Amino acid sequence: MSEPSRTPSPTPAATLTAPVEDYLKAIYDIQQTSDAATTNALAERLELAPASVSGMVRRLASQGLLEHEPYRGARLTAAGRIAALRTLRRHRILESYLATVLGVPWDDVHAEAERLEHAASDTLIDRMAHALGDPLFDPHGAPIPTRDGVVDETRHVTLADWPVGTRGTVMSVSDKDPVMLRYLGELELRPGAMIHVLARAPYDGPIDVTIGDARRQIGPTAARAVRIARQA
Amino acid sequence: MSEPSRTPSPTPAATLTAPVEDYLKAIYDIQQTSDAATTNALAERLELAPASVSGMVRRLASQGLLEHEPYRGARLTAAGRIAALRTLRRHRILESYLATVLGVPWDDVHAEAERLEHAASDTLIDRMAHALGDPLFDPHGAPIPTRDGVVDETRHVTLADWPVGTRGTVMSVSDKDPVMLRYLGELELRPGAMIHVLARAPYDGPIDVTIGDARRQIGPTAARAVRIARQA
DNA sequence: TCTGTAATTTCGGATAGACGAAATTCCTTA
DNA sequence: TAAGGAATTTCGTCTATCCGAAATTACAGA
Numbered sequence A, B: 001m002s003e004p005s006r007t008p009s010p011t012p013a014a015t016l017t018a019p020v021e022d023y024l025k026a027i028y029d030i031q032q033t034s035d036a037a038t039t040n041a042l043a044e045r046l047e048l049a050p051a052s053v054s055g056m057v058r059r060l061a062s063q064g065l066l067e068h069e070p071y072r073g074a075r076l077t078a079a080g081r082i083a084a085l086r087t088l089r090r091h092r093i094l095e096s097y098l099a100t101v102l103g104v105p106w107d108d109v110h111a112e113a114e115r116l117e118h119a120a121s122d123t124l125i126d127r128m129a130h131a132l133g134d135p136l137f138d139p140h141g142a143p144i145p146t147r148d149g150v151v152d153e154t155r156h157v158t159l160a161d162w163p164v165g166t167r168g169t170v171m172s173v174s175d176k177d178p179v180m181l182r183y184l185g186e187l188e189l190r191p192g193a194m195i196h197v198l199a200r201a202p203y204d205g206p207i208d209v210t211i212g213d214a215r216r217q218i219g220p221t222a223a224r225a226v227r228i229a230r231q232a
Numbered sequence C: 001t002c003t004g005t006a007a008t009t010t011c012g013g014a015t016a017g018a019c020g021a022a023a024t025t026c027c028t029t030a
Numbered sequence D: 001t002a003a004g005g006a007a008t009t010t011c012g013t014c015t016a017t018c019c020g021a022a023a024t025t026a027c028a029g030a
Helices: A018-031 A039-046 A050-062 A078-100 A109-116 A122-131 A178-186 A220-224 B018-031 B039-046 B050-062 B078-100 B109-116 B122-131 B178-186 B220-224
Strands: A066-069 A073-076 A167-173 A194-200 A207-211 A214-218 A226-229 B066-069 B073-076 B167-173 B194-200 B207-211 B214-218 B226-229
Touching (some): A018 A039, A018 A050, A018 A073, A018 A078, A039 A050, A050 A066, A073 A078, A078 A122, A220 A226, B018 B039, B018 B050, B018 B073, B018 B078, B039 B050, B050 B066, B050 B073, B073 B078, B078 B122, B109 B178, B178 B220, B220 B226
Antiparallel strands (some): A066 A073, A167 A194, A194 A207, A207 A214, B066 B073, B167 B226, B194 B207, B207 B214
């Protein structure tokens, strides 16, 4: 585990619109993997035209929420990062609450939280978190930022890159695609599951893996949605 | 109690924007008292300029959600009524859930629900309703429409007009103003409270009333926020 | 170094929603 | 019935967000 990171709080920041929160969250997400978020990557994630992203990125940069080097991509500033983590916390607390308390199926919670996260007040989110015992992870295994922006940013290897012959534990699964999530659920590929990669066919071929006791073959796309860590 | 009213379901209606839902809800609300919702009444309730309301009302009329006689006011069509009741159900289920399950103070639930009602899916609302045992009234005593648009529309007399010398039961209190709600709470003027009007000073003067066992004087503005029915 | 392709930005334009000022209509009252 | 005030609508504008088409830039490979 790497250090949890702490971001100082500069401004309380005026209320952001829903689209702005979505951009910041997407940039944060992309920056977990790449150094900067490119226009195309953002456009794809947000399902918008690249032209729209260009315009918004310029505006957000002028508001000090991110830095933008034309043709190079966007990087969150400290203020942007705080705003992104605030939205991420809302999202993941909501996912946890909906799944745990209200029994919303785990492949549906993402879409629902995606809308509610822009409307719920901070104090409501804190109430939900409290009711859940202030969880550190959401139902898909993603870490939940605290109220003051502390979050575990460990970058886990995906199942697609996990070394052959090695055992590991599923840390998290991507929550973006309900169909994929349903498939992973059927395979018992949930956070906490033990896996053991037996073989991987070359050229993006299927991966031969035991999940708990069951032996399975899974394709590279699904494997990329599953993040693994060495057994605890 | 008057007949619950039933509205047939014409169209599933495309998804409405948050402002549109707000307009429909406000018009429904105003129509509970007046025959048609005037531009000024809407502007005041929605805290918008009358010019803005004029424009929106015209648009909503062209979409078939309401009928508009220029200079005369707006009336919901069947389709508009259904949409309004759907939003009202969301609002009141959310209020109930937040207050009952999450312990949000009863004077805060309105504002929170006001934002969440546009984001929560129907199935989530139904889950919440189910968790509460499908309540018929929200924490302020307002009736909750069912999934298929049945709602009690009895028009209750307010405390300001309740006959002197008569006992009654508080049916509901207006949830719009948190400060007022806090005041009413301090007076124990909640749904279910027994009241007995002893005297009313003329010209909008104070009302002399017993609430439960306590004797109080309350002003006409607060009294207008409290709706009363003959004792059950 | 030159060049073609992919990524990005710019430009003009669209839509939803809101506003103030000015024009219009309604209705009461003299 | 004429006038004046109040309510309403119209008009021109503004902001936020989105788009397609055209122009620009970056960069890999010859």
